[in-house]
Amino acid sequence: MPKKLGTYEIAPHLNISFPIGTIYAVKKLYQVLNFSEIFGKHKKNGIDINNLFKALISYKLSENFSIKRAHEWINREEILEIFDLESFCERTLYRILETIGANKEEIISDIQDVLFQYFSNSPHS
Numbered sequence: 001m002p003k004k005l006g007t008y009e010i011a012p013h014l015n016i017s018f019p020i021g022t023i024y025a026v027k028k029l030y031q032v033l034n035f036s037e038i039f040g041k042h043k044k045n046g047i048d049i050n051n052l053f054k055a056l057i058s059y060k061l062s063e064n065f066s067i068k069r070a071h072e073w074i075n076r077e078e079i080l081e082i083f084d085l086e087s088f089c090e091r092t093l094y095r096i097l098e099t100i101g102a103n104k105e106e107i108i109s110d111i112q113d114v115l116f117q118y119f120s121n122s123p124h125s
Contacts, residue, residue: 018073019062023082026058033118038110042103043096047088052096055083067093 030036036050043049055074063073071090073079080087100107 018076018079019058022062023058026054026061030054030057033111033114035111035114038107038114039100042099042107047085047092047096049096049099051083051085052088052093053100055079055085056093056096067097 030050035053039049039053052074056070059070059073063069068090071088071093074083074085074093075087079085
């Protein structure tokens with residue numbers, strides 16, 4: 001009689017995965033579109049707003065759940081290392097978002113300027 005193949009017990013493991021392609025694209029476009037200058041002028045002290053915002057954008061483009069879950073996702077050792085961040089509390093993420101919200105008109109205007117300049121100089125326009 002043939003033996004039945006299969007798994008009798010499922011054991012959890014610590015393997016994790018994350019979208020390195022999305023992270024790479026976010027980092028590249030952030031640099032190309034000079035977002036570091038746009039966002040960096042709104043926060044000088046504490047955690048690096050640009051690295052945290054790149055991590056948040058990467059999370060939202062791949063996972064897109066709550067900010068609480070974004071905090072958990074970003075605070076994984078591997079993600080912190082990729083974005084050169086130290087572990088931080090959830091409140092820090094909310095303060096960054098408050099800063100961006102409080103300056104949204106200027107940020108939107110700056111992004112528009114960068115996009116118009118980038119695409120007007122593009123050989124594909």
